[in-house]
Amino acid sequence: MAAHVLRLRIALLLGALRGDAAHVRRTVVGLLVLAAATAVACWALLTLRDAAAPVVLAVIVLGGSAVTLGFALAPLIAGATDPLDPRRFMVLGLPSGRLAAVLAVAGLLSVPTFALIAVAVCAAIVWAEHGVPWAAGAFGVVLGVATCVLLARVCMALTALFLRERRSRELSGLFALGVLVVVVPVGVFFASLEWRGRVPTQLGEAVSVLGLTPLGAAWAFPGRIAQGGMASAAPALLVALATLILLALLWVVLVRRMLSSTERPVSVRDRGGLGWFAVAPGTPSGAVAARSLVYWLRDSRYLVNIVVIPIAAALTTVPLLIAGVPPEVVVLVPVPIVAVFLGWLPHNDVAYDSTAVWMHIASGLRGVSDRIGRLVPVLLIGIPLLAVLIPVAISLHGRWSLLPAMVGACAALFLCGMGLSSISSVVAPYAASRPGESPFQQPPRTGAGAAITQATVMLGAIALSVPSLWWGWLALNGDIDAATMALWGGLGIGVSVLIVGIAIGSAMFERRGGRLMEFAESI
Numbered sequence: 001m002a003a004h005v006l007r008l009r010i011a012l013l014l015g016a017l018r019g020d021a022a023h024v025r026r027t028v029v030g031l032l033v034l035a036a037a038t039a040v041a042c043w044a045l046l047t048l049r050d051a052a053a054p055v056v057l058a059v060i061v062l063g064g065s066a067v068t069l070g071f072a073l074a075p076l077i078a079g080a081t082d083p084l085d086p087r088r089f090m091v092l093g094l095p096s097g098r099l100a101a102v103l104a105v106a107g108l109l110s111v112p113t114f115a116l117i118a119v120a121v122c123a124a125i126v127w128a129e130h131g132v133p134w135a136a137g138a139f140g141v142v143l144g145v146a147t148c149v150l151l152a153r154v155c156m157a158l159t160a161l162f163l164r165e166r167r168s169r170e171l172s173g174l175f176a177l178g179v180l181v182v183v184v185p186v187g188v189f190f191a192s193l194e195w196r197g198r199v200p201t202q203l204g205e206a207v208s209v210l211g212l213t214p215l216g217a218a219w220a221f222p223g224r225i226a227q228g229g230m231a232s233a234a235p236a237l238l239v240a241l242a243t244l245i246l247l248a249l250l251w252v253v254l255v256r257r258m259l260s261s262t263e264r265p266v267s268v269r270d271r272g273g274l275g276w277f278a279v280a281p282g283t284p285s286g287a288v289a290a291r292s293l294v295y296w297l298r299d300s301r302y303l304v305n306i307v308v309i310p311i312a313a314a315l316t317t318v319p320l321l322i323a324g325v326p327p328e329v330v331v332l333v334p335v336p337i338v339a340v341f342l343g344w345l346p347h348n349d350v351a352y353d354s355t356a357v358w359m360h361i362a363s364g365l366r367g368v369s370d371r372i373g374r375l376v377p378v379l380l381i382g383i384p385l386l387a388v389l390i391p392v393a394i395s396l397h398g399r400w401s402l403l404p405a406m407v408g409a410c411a412a413l414f415l416c417g418m419g420l421s422s423i424s425s426v427v428a429p430y431a432a433s434r435p436g437e438s439p440f441q442q443p444p445r446t447g448a449g450a451a452i453t454q455a456t457v458m459l460g461a462i463a464l465s466v467p468s469l470w471w472g473w474l475a476l477n478g479d480i481d482a483a484t485m486a487l488w489g490g491l492g493i494g495v496s497v498l499i500v501g502i503a504i505g506s507a508m509f510e511r512r513g514g515r516l517m518e519f520a521e522s523i
Contacts, residue, residue, distance in 0.1 A: 031111065038115040045122040049129040054199045056130065057223035058207045060123050064144055064219030065210050067116060071148040074112075075156040082156045086258040100255040104248075107149045120144055127222040136225050136233075143218035143240045150247040157254040211236055214243040284365055288373025291356065292349075296377040301352060301432070305345055306381060313337040329476070331396040332406065335389045336469075339410035340461055342382040343417015347457040348450075349374050350425045350516060351432040357520050361513040367506030371422045375502075378418060386410050405472035405483040408490025412465035415494025419501025420457045420464075426508045428453045429519055464497055465490065 041063075048056045075082075084103050086096075107113070124137035199207070211220030217239035224233030276293045280286035296302045313334035320330045350357055353374075360370050390410060394403050430450040462469075468490030474482035509516070 034111060034115055038118050041119050042122040045119065045126055048126050052198065053130050053223065053226045054204065056126055057211075057220065057227065058199045058203060060126075060223060061207050061211050061216045061220045064123075065213070065216040067119075068144070068148050068151065068215045068219075071112070071152040072155050075152060075159050082160060085160055086157070086255045087160075090259055096256040096259050097252060099259070100252045103255070104150060104153060104251060107153050108145075113145065113149060116148060117141070117145055123219070124222065127226060130226040132222045132226050137222050140218060140222040143221065143244060147214070147218050147240070147244055147247065150244065150251055154247055154251050154254060157251070157258060161254070161258065212239055214239065217243060284369035285373045285376075288360070288365070288370055289376035292353070292374050292377045293380070295353065296381070299352075302377075309338055309341045309345075310334075310385075312341070328397050331393050332402075332476070335386070335393045335406065336409055336413055338389060339382075339386060340413040340417055340458060340465075342378060342385070343414040343419075343461055344421060344454075344458050346374055346378055346418065347421035347424045347453060348429055348432055349421070350520070351429045358517050361517055367509035368502065370509055371502045371505045374425075375418055375422065382414055386414065401480050402472075402475055402483060404487035405475040408468045408483075408487035409465065409472045410490075412468040412490035412494040413461055416464045416497040417457065417461040419494075419497035419499070420460045422498075422501040422505035423508065424453050424457050426505050426512060426516065428456075429516070464493060468493060 045060075048059060084106055086099060086103060089099055120141040124132075124134075124141050127137045127140070128134055207216075207220075210216040211224070212235055217236045220236045221233050221240055224236050276290035277287070280290035280293075296306075316333060316337055317330050320333060321327065359365075390406050391403070394400055394406060430453055468486050471482040471486035471489060475486060
């Protein structure tokens with residue numbers, strides 16, 4: 001049975017080279033790109049044979065952890081059907097334990113795994129040059145590769161069990177967005193470091209922690225031997241072995257579950273694509289969030305507001321530079337401005353959503369479901385954008401000790417703005433351009449009330465964030481302890497205002513339902 005499954009796996013690999021000419025060309029190009037990337041990675045690793053052991057350890061642990069995470073996320077993001085899904089062997093009546101072992105071994109026969117093995121062998125060669133025994137280096141390769149393969153198998157099984165019915169382009173986009181939020185700040189941080197032949201202190205501490213996690217323990221094991229012998233490598237070895245054992249047990253449990261359960265059929269109508277409604281939870285808040293996401297990502301009125309914010313924030317740097325403010329201070333200004341504008345965006349959401357708000361009121365939707373659902377698009381846009389802009393600004397400034405202060409100040413401005421917007425969009429909505437109209441067209445009824453509402457929300461968010469902004473200013477002038485106060489103070493103030501704002505906005509939404517319907521009809 002094992003030989004049959006392995007032959008089947010090889011046949012599937014060769015079958016990827018069959019089909020129409022366009023498919024074959026794409027496959028060949030992909031293989032060539034992967035081969036070139038693998039060759040470059042192997043060459044880069046082999047150039048580290050003369051480098052210091054801490055430098056080699058940092059590079060291998062960081063790279064190995066990233067690859068391990070990639071093996072876990074690839075099934076979730078790509079959404080490809082597993083050709084060796086255990087349910088395909090259900091009719092054969094095979095024991096679940098034997099089938100799990102055979103499928104795990106068959107998982108080694110894949111192009112990404114071949115590339116990983118090549119890079120891992122090069123890493124073992126480099127460690128051998130630093131005095132690590134060949135047996136230890138080879139064992140580290142086996143641990144790292146086996147962890148990646150089992151992790152991929154487990155994630156594929158989880159995807160097949162729980163995400164198949166909710167798989168969509170939007171869900172893959174959310175996974176990709178999460179990866180972007182993590183990769184970009186980390187990349188900016190690493191780019192700001194100057195190694196000069198030695199590992200920076202902050203990076204060395206990160207490598208030490210990462211080397212004791214399931215992602216990096218297997219890759220750190222040979223390096224710990226090179227630095228301090230077997231005693232130093234024992235913790236990493238224990239974590240790597242425990243990770244491998246847990247993944248193996250989880251894989252066996254998943255195979256048994258998949259062999260004893262039937263796949264729920266998906267109707268043609270479901271497969272037609274519900275977009276964000278297929279991704280969002282089946283709750284009133286989820287429905288509001290899904291509909292709001294469709295509007296925010298397709299309506300030109302929302303899109304223009306999102307595009308204008310970074311441009312307006314960047315333009316504020318021009319007068320500051322002309323006035324003689326130091327550039328390292330000026331680069332910190334646009335990000336808080338972006339944060340306050342992002343929180344300010346939904347302050348008139350009911351008016352923008354006037355063609356659909358009557359559905360919420362007529363269906364008896366609770367105010368808290370409406371308020372929370374409308375904030376989801378802002379959170380999905382604002383958090384990734386700030387997660388990218390904040391480390392970029394700090395790297396341009398040059399002092400990473402200010403990162404907590406910047407995070408706290410931006411969190412306070414962003415969350416306070418959303419909390420106040422949850423109230424203002426119900427209490428003081430004003431006329432806005434209708435769906436389908438130009439985003440730059442304003443209705444004639446827009447008067448002083450609009451300016452008052454806009455100013456109240458924006459100035460209120462700034463006023464409530466003053467403590468965090470003050471602590472951030474102290475940190476900028478040398479008081480590093482104030483950076484921590486700015487972080488926790490900003491998060492505390494922002495979350496508190498957001499919760500209170502949602503509560504007040506929910507109560508006002510239920511109380512003013514009739515007036516909101518009259519307002520929506522009169523626009």
